[in-house]
Amino acid sequence: xxxxxxxxxxxxxxxxxxxxxxxxxxxxxxxxxxxxxxxxxxxxxxxxxxxxxxxxxxxxxxxxxxxxxxxxxxxxxxxxxxxxxxxxxxxxxxxxxxxxxxxxxxxxxxxxxxxxxxxxxxxxxxxxxxxxxxxxxxxxxxxxxxxxxxxxxxxxxxxxxxxxxxxxxxxxxxxxxxxxxxxxxxxxxxxxxxxxxxxxxxxxxxxxxxxxxxxxxxxxxxxxxxxxxxxxxxxxxxxxxxxxxxxxxxxxxxxxxxxxxxxxxxxxxxxxxxxxxxxxxxxxxxxxxxxxxxxxxxxxxxxxxxxxxxxxxxxxxxxxxxxxxxxxxxxxxxxxxxxxxxxxxxxxxxxxxxxxxxxxxxxxxxxxxxxxxxxxxxxxxxxxxxxxxxxxxxxxxxxxxxxxxxxxxxxxxxxxxxxxxxxxxxxxxxxxxxxxxxxxxxxxxxxxxxxxxxxxxxxxxxxxxx
RNA sequence: GUCCCCUUCGUCUAGCCCGGCCCAGGACACCGCCCUUUCACGGCGGCGACACCGGUUCAAAUCCGGUAGGGGACGCCA
Numbered sequence: 001x002x003x004x005x006x007x008x009x010x011x012x013x014x015x016x017x018x019x020x021x022x023x024x025x026x027x028x029x030x031x032x033x034x035x036x037x038x039x040x041x042x043x044x045x046x047x048x049x050x051x052x053x054x055x056x057x058x059x060x061x062x063x064x065x066x067x068x069x070x071x072x073x074x075x076x077x078x079x080x081x082x083x084x085x086x087x088x089x090x091x092x093x094x095x096x097x098x099x100x101x102x103x104x105x106x107x108x109x110x111x112x113x114x115x116x117x118x119x120x121x122x123x124x125x126x127x128x129x130x131x132x133x134x135x136x137x138x139x140x141x142x143x144x145x146x147x148x149x150x151x152x153x154x155x156x157x158x159x160x161x162x163x164x165x166x167x168x169x170x171x172x173x174x175x176x177x178x179x180x181x182x183x184x185x186x187x188x189x190x191x192x193x194x195x196x197x198x199x200x201x202x203x204x205x206x207x208x209x210x211x212x213x214x215x216x217x218x219x220x221x222x223x224x225x226x227x228x229x230x231x232x233x234x235x236x237x238x239x240x241x242x243x244x245x246x247x248x249x250x251x252x253x254x255x256x257x258x259x260x261x262x263x264x265x266x267x268x269x270x271x272x273x274x275x276x277x278x279x280x281x282x283x284x285x286x287x288x289x290x291x292x293x294x295x296x297x298x299x300x301x302x303x304x305x306x307x308x309x310x311x312x313x314x315x316x317x318x319x320x321x322x323x324x325x326x327x328x329x330x331x332x333x334x335x336x337x338x339x340x341x342x343x344x345x346x347x348x349x350x351x352x353x354x355x356x357x358x359x360x361x362x363x364x365x366x367x368x369x370x371x372x373x374x375x376x377x378x379x380x381x382x383x384x385x386x387x388x389x390x391x392x393x394x395x396x397x398x399x400x401x402x403x404x405x406x407x408x409x410x411x412x413x414x415x416x417x418x419x420x421x422x423x424x425x426x427x428x429x430x431x432x433x434x435x436x437x438x439x440x441x442x443x444x445x446x447x448x449x450x451x452x453x454x455x456x457x458x459x460x461x462x463x464x465x466x
Numbered sequence: 467g468u469c470c471c472c473u474u475c476g477u478c479u480a481g482c483c484c485g486g487c488c489c490a491g492g493a494c495a496c497c498g499c500c501c502u503u504u505c506a507c508g509g510c511g512g513c514g515a516c517a518c519c520g521g522u523u524c525a526a527a528u529c530c531g532g533u534a535g536g537g538g539a540c541g542c543c544a
Contacts, residue, residue, distance in 0.1 A: 009544090010544090011543080011544045013543085013544075043544060044544095045543090045544080046543055046544065048543090049543075049544090050544095103541095103542060106541090106542085107541090110540085110541085113467090113468095114467065114468090114540085115467085116467080117467035117468075118467075118468075119467080119468045119469075119540075120467090120468085120540060121468095121540075139542055157470095157471070157472090160470070160471080161470090162469075162470070163469080165469095166468075166469050166470085166540085167469095168540090170541095171541085171542055173542085174542040175542060176542080178542085180541090180542070180543085180544090181541095181543070181544050182544090184544095185544090201470095201471075201472095201537095201538070202537095202538055202539070202544095203538095203539090203544090204470065204471070204538075204539080205469080205470060205471095205538070205539040205540070206539080206544095208470095226471090228471090228472080228537095229537075229538080231537085233476095233477085235536075235537085236537090237537080237538090263478095266478065266479080266493090267478070267479095268478085268479095269479095270478080270479055270480070270492095272480065272492085273479085273480065273491075273492040273493075274492090274493095275478090275479095275492080275493055275494090292478095292479080293471080293472065293473095294471090294472050294473065294537090295471095295472070295536090295537065295538095296477085296478065296479090297476095297477060297478075298477095298478095299476095299477050299478065299494070299495085301477080301494055301495055302477075302478065302493080302494040302495080303494095304494090305493085305494055305495085306494090308507090312507080347506095348507095349506060349507045349508090350505065350506040350507075351506090360505095375504085407503090410503080414503095420503085421502090421503040422502095422503050422504085423503085424503070425503025425504070426503060426504060428503085429503075429504060429505095430504090433504095435504090435505090436504045436505070437504065437505040437506080438504070438505070439504095439505080439506085440502095440503075440504085440505095441503065441504090
């Protein structure tokens, strides 16, 4: 059996979106699982819309996700001579012909056909033309088989059959001499010896045409696997109006690549009741044939849950590195402040994204500029002053730095003064962080350090005295 | 309009190929309880689906037919 060769072939007309990322992931997974080759090919035949920026954005998304390719990136624009040559071959063999119909005429005929409820296919005006019609502009059309059917066994959808009658003579070369998509893919997939084509299912309708092209060209037909689309919450095709669709946007929102990957692989694919998959487990368990046949809705809530899971299970050192950009975007530097890894440990259980973590980490590096008045109002001033004073005093004499030891200290303070934990913890939390939503008192103090803690306590005490 | 595809809890899905173990299992979300110095985490429990109609069968989510709904394609875009 020959080696498996798959490819991901995005067109550089935008960033890498989650749908494309999932297709890329499935390709990558299959290649890794089968010990095959994963090729990256940029489909830039649309000179009008293809941009270098898009290519870079796609590459950036791919590498952030860690979907490394074995060959490429190849650019279709580099193969123009080859396409030209193959078009000529088809022309010479009578398998393609020149068509002089004008685009506008065709457009009209198409609209008319649609209006009248007919299939808007090319009427074959130039199909039987003899010889060249001078130097009038022309496109080259593939002479498609008229009768019979074209069918293929899709790895995901099963057997799909099209009556050839539904397929018209598609254009393979434009008036300006450039080749069209359906033709390029076939040539490229054939020359790159792709054995399995995994792509979005918006391509199923193109598949029979491509198969006819493979046959006309004398190439072996690869296997096909069409993965269902990803929908937005309203079940319409996922687009910007549903929120972020760019892979890089997810990175910037503070998602971990393994969380996105895990989410994406479970969209349409499953392995029993398993939800969490490491990269290795995905590779080991993935099977293209067990990808579902129906479209699925992108659900940010679940992605968030997975992200929280991976945040909880990542090392503080790694998170620290990933968190830095989110912090500096907020104008915060960790210089001179608490050890970032210690801060992260207090936040790991509570943050769903790195953005959220950065937000919650802020007070460690910037003493509160104001306090949550409503929360403070639940205690009377005398009590507040007494608490801040007692804690400050206790801390001054303490040599401990472990969260558990500090918590024990607070228990002592409660016992000594006949207070309940709620009467002490909450005021101190407000004094240290400004608000009520923060890690445990012991954790905060340990990360902040005794000196800084006392400073903030004194500040808060002054504040309530005023 | 024509062709192609799809249809299990709100969402992702298991089960479907090889009917009975399924008055349908898991996960996210939601609700409640517990834990608790806040917020979270965690634990426990709850809510909640086989699109519909026929057929085959002792028995159907599973097989067959039809209906409805949804999506995709129909480009000198990819």
